[in-house]
Amino acid sequence: EDQVTQSPEALRLQEGESSSLNCSYTVSGLRGLFWYRQDPGKGPEFLFTLYSAGEEKEKERLKATLTKKESFLHITAPKPEDSATYLCAVQASSGGSYIPTFGRGTSLIVHP
């Protein structure tokens, strides 16, 4: 069974204090790992797709990296507007399931 575990569950940072969110996964054959951002009362917003170990993607203060067992979402010099819940999901290639598995998310609060 595909599993996705995100840590920490919650993270509080001061503005400008860089940190990383973790997404550990267990799948038999990874077709894609996805990062999303969700603001309260809104649907998740797509951020990145990573397909293979060693791949990196960047967008503004966010950088996503991928290994064979986990992905990190690095946040450099965060601002209060980066406060949100960050979700990780994996799509496996085995078993015929075309349904992505989501982690429970990391709730990030950035204090000014």
Next chain:
Amino acid sequence: GAVVSQHPSRVICKSGTSVKIECRSLDFQATTMFWYRQFPKQSLMLMATSNEGSKATYEQGVEKDKFLINHASLTLSTLTVTSAHPEDSSFYICSARRHRESQPQHFGDGTRLSIL
């Protein structure tokens, strides 16, 4: 690109009413659409998956007669909550994905359903 529109954003209605929620992919063809339910401070709970022109596949514990899903075209899926009761009050979110499983889902902004 990859915009998904979900309507309405909020519904308040009396117990026993049926409510229809629409999910449209505005600038791409969505082979697969997903419907989720989300409780406060919890992650997404998948309710069902639908492929265009096929019957929806429901997750265990989700009543298919209660939550009717129609995916009539490559850009439109609807979720109808039939004879809604207060326990059906929740945040419902749809997503759409292009034809390959390696593509990400793109989500609507959700519908807040409140049954009085």
